[in-house]
Amino acid sequence: xxxxxxxxxxxxxxxxxxxxxxxxxxxxxxxxxxxxxxxxxxxxxxxxxxxxxxxxxxxxxxxxxxxxxxxxxxxxxxxxxxxxxxxxxxxxxxxxxxxxxxxxxxxxxxxxxxxxxxxxxxxxxxxxxxxxxxxxxxxxxxxxxxxxxxxxxxxxxxxxxxxxxxxxxxxxxxxxxxxxxxxxxxxxxxxxxxxxxxxxxxxxxxxxxxxxxxxxxxxxxxxxxxxxxxxxxxxxxxxxxxxxxxxxxxxxxxxxxxxxxxxxxxxxxxxxxxxxxxxxxxxxxxxxx
Amino acid sequence: xxxxxxxxxxxxxxxxxxxxxxxxxxxxxxxxxxxxxxxxxxxxxxxxxxxxxxxxxxxxxxxxxxxxxxxxxxxxxxxxxxxxxxxxxxxxxxxxxxxxxxxxxxxxxxxxxxxxxxxxxxxxxxxxxxxxxxxxxxxxxxxxxxxxxxxxxxxxxxxxxxxxxxxxxxxxxxxxxxxxxxxxxxxxxxxxxxxxxxxxxxxxxxxxxxxxxxxxxxxxxxxxxxxxxxxxxxxxxxxxxxxxxxxxxxxxxxxxxxxxxxxxxxxxxxxxxxxxxxxxxxxxxxxxxxxxxxxxxxxxxxxxxxxxxxxxx
Numbered sequence: 001x002x003x004x005x006x007x008x009x010x011x012x013x014x015x016x017x018x019x020x021x022x023x024x025x026x027x028x029x030x031x032x033x034x035x036x037x038x039x040x041x042x043x044x045x046x047x048x049x050x051x052x053x054x055x056x057x058x059x060x061x062x063x064x065x066x067x068x069x070x071x072x073x074x075x076x077x078x079x080x081x082x083x084x085x086x087x088x089x090x091x092x093x094x095x096x097x098x099x100x101x102x103x104x105x106x107x108x109x110x111x112x113x114x115x116x117x118x119x120x121x122x123x124x125x126x127x128x129x130x131x132x133x134x135x136x137x138x139x140x141x142x143x144x145x146x147x148x149x150x151x152x153x154x155x156x157x158x159x160x161x162x163x164x165x166x167x168x169x170x171x172x173x174x175x176x177x178x179x180x181x182x183x184x185x186x187x188x189x190x191x192x193x194x195x196x197x198x199x200x201x202x203x204x205x206x207x208x209x210x211x212x213x214x215x216x217x218x219x220x221x222x223x224x225x226x227x228x229x230x231x232x233x234x235x236x237x238x239x240x241x242x243x244x245x246x247x248x249x250x251x252x253x254x255x256x257x258x259x260x261x262x263x264x265x266x267x268x269x270x271x272x273x274x275x276x277x278x279x280x281x282x283x284x285x286x287x288x289x
Numbered sequence: 290x291x292x293x294x295x296x297x298x299x300x301x302x303x304x305x306x307x308x309x310x311x312x313x314x315x316x317x318x319x320x321x322x323x324x325x326x327x328x329x330x331x332x333x334x335x336x337x338x339x340x341x342x343x344x345x346x347x348x349x350x351x352x353x354x355x356x357x358x359x360x361x362x363x364x365x366x367x368x369x370x371x372x373x374x375x376x377x378x379x380x381x382x383x384x385x386x387x388x389x390x391x392x393x394x395x396x397x398x399x400x401x402x403x404x405x406x407x408x409x410x411x412x413x414x415x416x417x418x419x420x421x422x423x424x425x426x427x428x429x430x431x432x433x434x435x436x437x438x439x440x441x442x443x444x445x446x447x448x449x450x451x452x453x454x455x456x457x458x459x460x461x462x463x464x465x466x467x468x469x470x471x472x473x474x475x476x477x478x479x480x481x482x483x484x485x486x487x488x489x490x491x492x493x494x495x496x497x498x499x500x501x502x503x504x505x506x507x508x509x510x511x512x513x514x515x516x517x518x519x520x521x522x523x524x525x526x527x528x529x530x531x532x533x534x535x536x537x538x539x540x541x542x543x544x545x546x547x548x549x550x551x552x553x554x555x556x557x558x559x560x561x562x563x564x565x566x567x568x569x570x571x572x573x574x575x576x577x578x579x580x581x582x583x584x585x586x587x588x589x590x591x592x593x594x595x596x597x598x599x600x601x602x
Contacts, residue, residue, distance in 0.1 A: 021504070025400045029407075032397060033414040036472065039429045040417065042440055046432065062440065102328070105321040115315035121322060128333045130588040134533050134557045135581040138343065138564050138574050139336035142353070163328035193317055222422045224536045225557075229565065240424045247428055248543055254432045261425040272420045276413050283477075284484035 047071055047258035071259035078250055081263060083235050084242035089267075091157050091238060092220040098162035099216050100209065106163075107171025108197050112183065128165045134225070141229060156230040157238075161220065167212055174205040211282025214275055221268055239264045340581075343574035350568055362575035372576060374551055375559035376583075378463060382555060383531035386467045391523060393471065394478030399512065401479065402486045412483070415476030423473070427540040430469050431456065434541075456541065462548035466537055473537075474530075478523055485519030486512065525591035532584050533557060556580045 042062070048071070049064035075081070110122050133140075140160065150156035178201060186196045202209060227241040237245065243264045250256050272279065305313065344362050348355040366372050397415065401408055418426065433440045434455035442453060455465045493511050502510070513520075535557040539546045546562065547554035560580065564573035 022403075022405070025403060025405060029397065029400055029405075029411050032393075032475075033411055036418050036476065037414055039426070039433060039472070040421075042433065043429050062443070102324050106325040109318045109321040113314050113318040113321075115318035118318065121326070124334075125325065125329065128329050130585055131333055131337060131581065132529075132533050132584055134535065134560070135577045135584065136333065136336040136340060137560065138570055138577055139339035140332060141564070142339070142570075143331070143336065160328065160332040163325050165329070168325065193314075218420060218422075222424075222536075224424055224540070225561070228539075240422055243428060244424050244540055244543070247431070252435075254435075254438075257428050257432060261428045265421050265425045268420060268422055269417070272417070273413075276416070277409065280412055280416060280480055283480050284487075 043258045071255045075256045075260040079246045084239045088239040095220045096216045102163045103167030103171045106168035111172045111175035125165045152233045152236045174208045340574045348571050375554045379556045386470045387527045390471045394475050397479050398482035415479050419477040423536045459550045459552035462553040489515045
């Protein structure tokens with residue numbers, strides 16, 4: 001009898017503690033989410049204010065008195081953002097497609113085919129994971145700008161980024177995880193390697209393949225150093241580099257800065273919101289960049 | 290014309306079918322790897338050798354291999370206060386930003402891992418800053434960091450801290466970079482930690498709860514040891530990323546990349562300035578090689594852990 005009472009009391013205490021813990025959990029998570037989202041909120045409110053208008057205090061937040069959409073129009077007209085967007089989309093789409101192709105091809109060659117020299121080629125490919133592109137800037141600049149004369153061309157911005165050991169490594173991993181019987185069955189039906197890869201294997205690993213593609217799109221859109229180095233002409237700039245130059249050219253009119261930033265992140269944020277669940281699951285599975 | 294192409298294709302198929310399967314497989318393998326090897330060869334392996342070669346010569350833009358210099362460039366680097374400053378700054382940046390981000394991310398991941406609602410919402414909000422293009426985020430933060438009307442100083446003013454010149458004073462430039470990078474990367478690490486946490490067997494927690502272990506004891510005795518591979522992995526990836534930092538520093542201080550009095554000059558920014566603003570390509574090639582060796586050592590450590598982790602799963 002006594003022990004039951006103690007147990008009951010203990011259970012009640014646990015519930016209370018658990019409840020309080022839950023409240024604190026939600027509080028902490030909400031505060032951090034707010035801190036992370038605040039810059040986005042400010043980006044929007046500042047983009048909508050009139051030039052030099054002071055924002056008014058609304059609780060802990062600052063908001064404009066009136067909403068002004070002209071900033072977007074003015075930002076769009078001040079710099080050729082249409083051209084920047086075209087460049088960014090073109091470069092990101094082409095790079096991503098080529099990267100997916102080379103990753104699938106390379107991954108397949110290393111996972112499913114057997115040929116002389118394979119092990120050495122595999123080690124060489126893996127070895128490039130240890131060499132960050134940043135430290136190869138100088139020789140790559142000499143190759144691309146001095147020998148190939150590719151400054152201010154799409155080639156310089158696309159071709160070096162169409163292959164990465166990471167993509168090949170990842171595709172090899174997922175190909176190896178697929179059952180061997182798939183290939184044996186396909187071969188009995190007279191299916192060749194390429195058709196097997198395209199029609200059977202790739203659909204099997206679609207979630208990973210798409211995650212890889214979305215990430216590559218984001219990384220390519222984010223590319224900055226390379227664009228700074230290889231573009232001089234205004235009409236070759238990407239959104240990222242165009243935005244950077246825009247901020248020095250218009251001076252400190254923050255409402256224009258924020259309008260331009262907001263435009264420049266819009267496609268990425270929209271894409272992210274569309275695929276967020278698959279992307280976060282994919283990254284959890286894949287684990288790294 | 291169409292007929293000829295058709296015939297040629299048929300002929301090719303016939304010939305292909307007559308080649309023994311082993312050789313066909315090898316040819317296909319080399320064919321599939323051809324673009325991969327071409328690009329990696331031209332833009333990774335060749336440049337690595339070229340960088341090493343460049344670093345052993347004195348030269349100028351017209352003639353990069355003017356005279357053999359041996360290790361002279363490397364010797365000069367060791368005495369170069371700007372290079373040392375860049376490496377020190379990078380190390381400080383890594384040593385401060387990485388542990389703070391990781392502790393924050395781990396705590397958030399543990400909180401998220403309990404049975405709570407809105408998990409998806411929180412994860413999405415945390416991840417939003419990681420997915421936002423760096424330069425656009427930096428532009429917003431330049432506004433936030435502004436001294437007189439900036440939002441950070443406005444809020445700091447409410448708690449009595451006034452007039453910090455985040456972007457123009459040598460004391461606050463590197464902290465500004467660090468705060469930004471915590472904001473940018475914490476959500477990404479939360480996702481990685483959460484994935485690690487979800488691999489831990491729930492029964493262990495249930496058992497310890499029956500034993501009456503406190504939340505802290507559960508974290509110390511179950512979560513922390515079992516999460517160790519993830520933690521070490523995140524640590525090394527972040528340290529390497531920290532050593533490669535460029536965009537933030539370059540864009541946060543646009544009028545003087547490297548910050549006031551080079552207080553936020555990092556390794557890759559130093560490399561960029563030496564090579565493409567000072568046009569000392571040979572000297573910069575030596576600096577690049579030193580930075581490469583530093584990152585290489587960190588990467589080997591990381592790969593080791595990574596391979597072990599894959600082994601476990």
